[in-house]
Amino acid sequence: MSLLNYCNTDRQKQIVGLFEDGVNQTEIGRQLGIQRETVKSTLKTIKVRAAKQGYSPAHDMVHTVPDGYKVKGVSTYYNDEGQPVGQWVKSQADEKRQLEIMLERLGAAMDSIPRFTPTPMPQQTDDNLLSLLTITDFHLGMYAWEAETGDAWDVDIARQVFLESVHKMIQGSPKSEVGLLCQLGDFLHWDGMLAITPTSSHILDADTRYGKLVELAMTVMSQAVDMMLEHFGRVVVVSAEGNHDISGSIWLRKYIKHVFGDDERVEVIDNEFPFYGYLWGETMLGFHHGHKVKLANLHKLFASEPRFRKMWGSATQTYIHVGHYHHEKVIEDGGAIAEQHPTLSGRDAYASRGGWVSRRGAKVITYHKTDGEVARITVRP
DSSP states (O other): OOOOGGOHHHHHHHHHHHHTTTOOHHHHHHHSSSOOHHHHHHHHHHHHHHHHHHHHHHGOOOOOTTTEEEEEEEEEEEEESSOOOEEEEEEEEEEHHHHHHHHHHHHHTTTOOHHHHHEESSSSEEEEEEEEEEEEOOBBBBBBOOHHHHSSSOOHHHHHHHHHHHHHHHTTOEEEEEEEEEEOOOOOOOOSSBBOOOTOOOBOOBBHHHHHHHHHHHHHHHHHHHHHHOOOOEEEEEEOOOOTTHHHHHHHHHHHHHHHOOOTEEEEEOOOOSSEEEEEEEEEEEESSSSSSSSGGHHHHHHHHHHHHHHHHHHHHHEEEEEEEOOOEEEOOOOOOOOEESSSSSSOOOHHHHTOOOOOOEEEEEETTTTTEEEEEOOOO
């Protein structure tokens, strides 16, 4: 093991190589034509990086942790001669690095996934209209026992409800130029091999294995986009981060972006920021799951956040859409209408025992470029 294992650049390897050969920092700087302070700061950065992985020989730390994890603490036991005789290494997940690993592997895997053949464009669409198909908190993979919760829910029921609802939403929409599939987060009930919430580790009622859940999510979302392409001139996809599927929302939108990469009529709003925006003429649409900023404060965020400031300033009307709480609510304030949407999903034991009885549904809202909202329908499972 060597500090060279923790270098990211050729320059870092040059500095560490000389350092491990016993060359002092001043001489390293002279040989490489750089300042001594640069050598010092580079070595410090690499030593810290290595220590987080469990490698710091100066502190008798030589038991490293796997990539994607970081050291939380180390306890070393010494004998009477001061020699280390045992060590206990405590580790924890390195969420930033795990995300990097996931994206690296996802990018490599995408190369082997076939793309959809472009769907023929419908003969006529209204250039002034955008239809927003809003689905939130679908909780694919959740299990609910009807005798306990009042709703039966498993992956087979969820698949049927999702595809039938999307079909009804499309059929109830005008021939708009744009169909925006607005998936507002928590599409998946959990986010990894264990059926727990990713941030709080609450145990969840799960119906299937995660691998099957991933396959089903990819299938039904791509089917929904394909169905929309037959009706709308273009399709825009939002796959928002939820509190149940932080990483799932990432690979799902990357997948949709890849498989429809040959179709110029499909656009995926692909950003690593849990807020999303789309400008339709003079009508701005903002999206967020609802787990980070309260409904009443979202107009302030979209108006002030640099990434949306130009969009906000160009719009004469703004509509913001969130989910998260599974029931309907509308607030108009600060020049924007913020709407909280219901869910198509059945209730699990947690919701049922908590007495939450909001009606299930999903909305299609049609917007005009200059007039804002002009029509809406609600579909029920």
